[in-house]
Amino acid sequence: MIASEIGIDPxxxxxxxxxxxxxxxxxxxxxxxxxxxxxxEKAKLKRRLQELEQENAILRSLIQK
Structure with missing residues (x-):
């Protein structure tokens, strides 16, 4: 069952x-x-994406002032 679940055909x-x-x-x-x-790697990418979204929000708020 484990082998089949991870893509190995026993x-x-x-x-x-x-x-x-x-x-x-x-x-x-x-x-x-x-x-x-x-x-x-997915967790790292999600964290980095969140950081970039926060930076983007800060930059947008600075541009609008």
Whole structure:
């Protein structure tokens, strides 16, 4: 279920998806790490967007004065 949820078809893989490979990683762990990495980037982008919107509002108020 976990593999399917993160985009790995457990019926169509040529390796064991939960056991570590020769590098000590597993495909499922790699997908989970990728997902968390993207989540962190999204949070940073949202914060930056909020900062820019606040700066924009301040600049607009200064222009109107």
């Amino acid at each position: 019926n169509n893989t040529s390796y064991w998806i939960y056991a570590p490979d020769e590098n000590g990683t597993s495909p499922i762990l790699g997908k989970i790490e990728e997902w968390f990495s993207r989540s962190g």
